[in-house]
Amino acid sequence: MSNQPFWKITPLEAMSPTQWESLCDGCGKCCLGMVDDPQKPDALKHTSVACRLLDPHECRCSSYEDRHRFVPDCVRLTPTKIKTLSWLPSTCAYRLLSEGKDLPSWHPLVTGNSESVHNAGMSVRGRTVSEREVQQNGGDFTAYIADWPT
Numbered sequence: 236m237s238n239q240p241f242w243k244i245t246p247l248e249a250m251s252p253t254q255w256e257s258l259c260d261g262c263g264k265c266c267l268g269m270v271d272d273p274q275k276p277d278a279l280k281h282t283s284v285a286c287r288l289l290d291p292h293e294c295r296c297s298s299y300e301d302r303h304r305f306v307p308d309c310v311r312l313t314p315t316k317i318k319t320l321s322w323l324p325s326t327c328a329y330r331l332l333s334e335g336k337d338l339p340s341w342h343p344l345v346t347g348n349s350e351s352v353h354n355a356g357m358s359v360r361g362r363t364v365s366e367r368e369v370q371q372n373g374g375d376f377t378a379y380i381a382d383w384p385t
């Protein structure tokens with residue numbers, strides 16, 4: 236038996252559902268609204284606007300299993316799809332492993348502490364504005380374009 240952690244020795248395609256889900260570091264960055272990049276055609280920019288289902292403190296989906304009932308366009312990540320999603324943050328564990336890289340030192344699987352992603356300042360905690368609030372104020376997401384999520 237190898238002493239290596241599963242993410243170092245198991246291809247993404249061969250992971251169990253539990254292993255796959257545990258890779259998510261809980262940063263919440265992929266749950267931010269995006270807008271067209273004013274500088275680059277066909278590119279997207281992140282904003283600090285949180286999806287209506289995102290818990291802004293836990294940085295997790297508040298209705299993950301049922302989310303497509305409320306947010307039909309929420310993307311379901313797969314090993315194949317990851318390679319096509321250029322907007323996935325550079326810190327995303329799925330993206331890193333898909334690119335042949337390791338998990339960062341602050342990843343909860345490495346530290347054994349689910350708070351480590353927040354303590355390292357790598358999550359959206361304390362940095363978002365609610366989608367509902369933005370919509371109540373005219374719905375202009377471009378006013379919230381942000382570089383930090385990438």
Ligand code: SF4
Pocket residue numbers: 258259260261262263264265266323324326327328329
């Ligand atoms: S960006 Fe990646 S690691 Fe972060 S919440 Fe989304 S899927 Fe999880």
Ligand code: SF4
Pocket residue numbers: 265266267286287288289290295296297298299302303306309310
């Ligand atoms: S539905 Fe849930 S998982 Fe999907 S973007 Fe919104 S908060 Fe994130």
